[in-house]
Amino acid sequence: MLTLLAVIIGFLYASSIYMFLRRSIVKLVLGIVFLSHATNLLLFVTGGLRSGEPAFTAEDGTVDLAAVSDPLPQALILTAIVIGLGITAFSLVLVYRFHQETGTVDLDEMAEQDKP
Amino acid sequence: MRSEILKIAALHLKPLLLSLSLILLIRGHNEPGGGFVGGLMAGTAYVLYGMAFGAEKTRQLCMVKPFLLIGLGLLFALVSGLLALLLTGGAIMEGIWFSIPVYGDFAFKLGSPLLFDSGVYLLVAGMLMLVMLSIMEEG
Amino acid sequence: MKLAYLLIILYALAFAAPFVNLYLRKYSGWILAALPILVFGYLLSQVPAVSAGTVYAEEYAWIPQLNVNLRFQLDGLSLLFAMLITGIGGLILIYAGYYMRSYEKTGRFFSYLIFFMASMLGLVLSTNLIGLFVFWELTSVSSFLLIGFKHEKPEARDAALQALLITGLGGLALLAGFVLMSIPYGTFELTVMIANPDLLTGHRLFIPALILILAGAFTKSAIFPFHFWLPGAMQAPSPVSAFLHSATMVKAGVFLLARLNPLMDGSEIWFYSLSVFGATTMFVGAWLSIAQTDIKKILAYTTVSAMGTLVLLIGTNTTYSMNAFLIFLLVHAFYKATLFMMAGNIEKKTGTREIEQLGNLRAYMPIATGIMLLALLSMSGLPPMLGFIGKELIYEAKVNAPGAAPFILAMGFLANTFMVFVSIRLALDIFWGKEVRFTQKPFEPDISLLTGPAILVLISLFLGLFPDIIEKSVVTSALRAISPDTEPVDLKIWHGFNLVLLLSAITILTGVMLYLYKTKTIAFARMVNLRYFRTRFSKRFFDFIGLFLHLTKKKTAFVQHGYHRFYLMTIFIATSVLVWYMIAKVPFTHIQLESLRTVPLFYIAVAALIIMSAIATLTAQSRLIAFISIGLVSFGISVIFITFSGVDLAITMIMVETLMVILGAMVVYHLPKYLNYSGKSSRVRDAMIALAFGSFMTVLVIKTGAAPPQDKVSDFFSLNSYPLAHGKNIVNVILVDFRALDTMGEITVLAIAAIGIYALLKVKLKPGE
Incomplete structure (x- = not known):
């Protein structure tokens, strides 16, 4: 199962890199989304894979460490997901405004415009 | 060209989603849920409403401005962090708890983490409303 | 009194100088000079003790783990230099107080000058090589500020930059040399090294260290082929030239050579290289001074020549040469400071320092004429000045030079002849000769402008008449520091008729002859310069800098092309290659890939x-x-x-x-x-890069999965979730309780993102804004 997840993670990273290397700035934003997905999944895998053992204490508050999945990566990912939403929204709006001001979404054209 | 079905759905889903979001917030400490997901759900209720009725109407509907929500959220989180410092002289962000006896052994425990989580909830909801409504208004 | 206090006092004065200048502008020169002169007085009071053999030393821990400490030592050599620095420095401050009045931002000028003086003092007092290096660099930096003081002039900026780059690069070489020197000893403490010189001279790093140190000292002292920055530095105001090129900046290199002499004593290469470079510089400097017309340029080239002489004297390594070194050091400091100050006075009072536009000044400024003549007598080595004794000793040293005596003697004879010629020219062409129409009528320079030069020539005259004073006070103890085996020589103004006196006489006669055929001499010098010395070192240097900048621009344009995805591509390819290399290098065998079937x-x-x-x-x-x-x-x-x-x-x-x-x-x-902006081929290329990156991530994940983490911090969170935080949802408890401060930061980011989006959408610039 780990191997399968590893392949997924690798593919997500590859997708993100591929999108980064495109000229369209919208694709760059999609690349960022891919990157955060890939990284979230990577963090998740480092916590160990356990089925049906969510990170909750028993009713009396005790914890059987052997029967509980690692809560820390989950906590990290949880905030990362929400922040990812904020970042994606911000970059999309930035792209939109940029297009409004410059009339292009082509990074190469922006680079040309930028040159003295 | 706003769909009537969406309008009716939004109208009825909004209170449902809002109450669900509150439930998620309150039970989040012991069961799945919490401020982040609760806030997202509350925000979604307004986003849905906005999609159905338009940004302007949604803004009128909101009793509080999104900026106020964001500010309150930060304030709640900060206050909950400072509570321990001010009340018991503990470290910043140390949880403090009040036990409210309800019946017999059963007591309802209320603590600063809930205040913190409410802050998260308000902030996330406010953020979603602010962002989504602003984008919708771009027309 | 601690030596460190002297430095602290002077540095404090450097920072106080602008305020003094602001409130007491009229007397700032005299007031600021008071402290350096007091320091000079203190140093003077130490002369008896030091000449009796006392060595004051004190050490302050700086980075003791690396054997880097500040150690200050007052022995004969550092006392001599320290007195020159503070004494001449004080006189120059008095001079500058009046001279700089027509300038703006004089407060800054005094600050730089005193800062330079303090750094120079630190340099000569330090015996820890790192401390010495730090002060060395401080003098480079402050001299940059001083040379470029008239920064609105492009030539001044160029000259300052040139001086900084050359002395700065030399400084780096010097640091490298010091580091190499410290390797055999494991310490940067010079006194420790001097106690056991064979360890260095026998070490295989000795030659590299020697080359680097000579590079440092030669650049600082304007030794050929690094001599060209010094004439360029004449762009500085005259007080700066008078200070930097008489007693300080250029002498720093010579000081270092003298300081290291006991350490290098056993090395033939040391003496050979000093002799060769010194003799060449002595000749080249004197020769180039002939054809100049700018008084300060003439003086600059004679300074180059004098530095060559000093280096040559160390390299000759005989009793006479070591004595001559110390005497000539003093002689040169006295007359060169005077001459530079007088050059400044002449420029101030006539508006020019072109020798051909000057004449018959004796009628307008008799006192200045007298001072200048005495200084020139000293420079040309005529009695009764100290310069005469210096020159006699130098001839004595050259006559007795081992090995290449005839060569050195010939070089020295020519250099001295040119020196005499230049002195006569400076005296007669400026103060006698034809009446010139001046744009402004010249008159006697003010008392502040004459005090310094007058005191210096009078000392020079006095010491020329009673030379045994210096011999007893400073020469003996300084000799102990630079060449312990050398006996002091009896200094006399009259040596009797001998070969040296004959040489002196011939030198002076030849100089006079050259002057009688002045036009021809200068024309000949110019012709030779044009034909054989066509290489303009300064221009070559700036060509090199220009080429360097050009290449840098090319490189920057190549690397910083402005295309976002190519930057990323570089990063991704480099990362992939490196990580794949590591994966291939450290093969993992213990991991079993599960079959998909399971x-x-x-x-x-x-x-x-x-x-x-x-x-x-x-x-x-x-x-x-x-x-x-x-x-x-x-x-x-x-x-x-x-x-x-x-x-x-x-x-x-x-x-x-x-x-x-x-x-x-x-x-x-x-x-x-x-x-789709990109073509098929580039998409294939990008896909390859992406897969190379993604695949190593896959491998890394599998590798991490094979080694489960131990001592997980999350166990603490799990176990204490309920007991401490009364929550059963451990993830939520981490978020809102254990790591609440992190969450606080994260929601702040969200708030900022939201406000940013709002601002992007709602705040729009009006056209034209």
């Missing part, structure tokens, strides 16, 4: 969903499809979360993804057509 079909379906959706995103022809398919990727991921116990994650992910798709749909609506 994985339930459900998971394979989820994986297929994710990968297919990702491919759909990559190849989508419309943005809407792209956003929807990336949403599908997220749903696939939330399925993974929920199957592996990430309940909260899954809910949040689904919420976020829903919103993300809505958001994407709303925004892309406003964007132009989704285009």
Whole structure:
């Protein structure tokens, strides 16, 4: 199962890199989304894979460490997901405004415009 | 060209989603849920409403401005962090708890983490409303 | 009194100088000079003790772990230099107080000058090589500020930059040399090294260290072929030239050579290289001074010549040469400071320092004429000045030079002849000769402008008449520091008729002869310069700098091309290559890849969903499809979360993804057509890069999975979730209690993002803003 997840993670990273290397700035934003997905999944895998053992204490508050999945990566990912939403929204709006001001979404054209 | 079905759905889903979001917030400490997901759900209720009725109407509907929500959220989180410092002289962000006896052994425990989580909830909801409504208004 | 206090006092004065200048502008020169002169007085009071053999030393820990400490030592050599620095420095401050009145920002000037003086004092007092280096660099930096003081003039900026680059590069070489020197000893303490010189001279790093140190000292002292920065530095105001080129800056290199002499004593190469470079510089400097017409340029080239002489004298390494070194050091400091100050006075009072536009000044400024003549007598080595004794000793040293005596003697004879010629020219062409029409009528320089030069020539005259004073006071103890085996020589103004006196007489006669045929001499010098010395070192230097800048620009344009994706490509390719190299180098054998057959079909379906959706995103022809398919990727991921116990994650992910798709749909609506900008070949290339990167991530994940982490911090959170934080949802407890401060930061980021979006959308610039 780990191997399968590893392949997924690798593919997500590859997708993100591929999108980064495109000229369209919208694709760059999609690349960022891919990157955060890939990284979230990577963090998740480092916590160990356990089925049906969510990170909750028993009713009396005790914890059987052997029967509980690692809560820390989950906590990290949880905030990362929400922040990812904020970042994606911000970059999309930035792209939109940029297009409004410059009339292009082509990074190469922006680079040309930028040159003295 | 706003769909009537969406309008009716939004109208009825909004209170449902809002109450669900509150439930998620309150039970989040012991069961799945919490401020982040609760806030997202509350925000979604307004986003849905906005999609159905338009940004302007949604803004009128909101009793509080999104900026106020964001500010309150930060304030709640900060206050909950400072509570321990001010009340018991503990470290910043140390949880403090009040036990409210309800019946017999059963007591309802209320603590600063809930205040913190409410802050998260308000902030996330406010953020979603602010962002989504602003984008919708771009027309 | 601690030596460190002297430095602290002077540095404090440097910072106080602008304020003194602001409130007491009229007397600032005299007031600021008071402290250096007091320091000089203190040093003078130490002369008896030091000449009796006392060595004051004190050490301050700086980085003791690296054997880097500040150690100050007052022995004969450092006392001699320290007295020159503070004494002449004080006189120059008095001079500058009046001279700089027509300038702006004089407060800054005094600050630089005193800062320079303090650094120079620190340099001569330090015996820890790192401390010495730091002061060395401080003098380079402050001399840069001083030379470029008239920074509105491009020539002054160029000259300052040139001086800084040359002395700065030399400084770096020097540091490298010091580090090499410290290797055999394991310490930077010079006194420790001198106690055991064979350890260095026998070490295999000796030659590299020697070359680097000579590079440092030669650049600082303007020794050929680094001599060209010094005439350029004449762009500085006259007080600066008078200070830097008489007693300080250029003498720093000579000081270092003298300081290191006891350490290098056993090395033939040391003496040979000093002799060769010294003799060459002595000749070249004197020769180049002939054809100059600018008084300060003439003086600059004679300074170059004098530095060559000093280096040569150390290299000759005989009793006479070591004595001559010390005497000539003093002689040169006295007359050169005077001459530079007088050159400044002449320029101030006539508006020019071109020798051909001057004449008959004796009628306007008799006192100045007298001072200048005495200084020139000293420079040409005529009695009764100290210069005469210096020159006699130098001749004595050259006559007795071992090895290449005839060569050195010939060089020295020519250099001295040119020196005599130049002195006569300076005296007669400026103060006698034809009456010239001046744009402003010259008159006697003011008392502040004459005090310094007058005191210096009088000392020079006095010491020329009673030379045994210096011999007893400073020469003996200084000799102990630079060449312990050398006996002091009896200094007399009259040596009797001998070979040396004959040489002196011939020198002076030849000089007079040259002057009688002045026009021809100068024309000949110019002709030779044009034909054989065509290489303009200074111009070559700036050509080199220009070439360097040009190449840098090329390189920057190449590396900083402005194309975002090529920057990223560089990073990704480099990372992939490095990580793949490491993976290939450290093979992992203990990991067994599970067979796909053991994985339930459900998971394979989820994986297929994710990968297919990702491919759909990559190849989508419309943005809407792209956003929807990336949403599908997220749903696939939330399925993974929920199957592996990430309940909260899954809910949040689904919420976020829903919103993300809505958001994407709303925004892309406003964007132009989704285009494929790149061609097929570049897409294939990018896909290769992406797969190379992604595949090593896969390998890394498998490798990490094989080694489960130990001592997990999360166990603490799990165990204490309920007892400490009364929560059963451990993830939530971490978020709102254990790591609440982190969450606080994260929601602040969210708030900032929201406000940023709002600002982007709502705050729009009006056209033209």
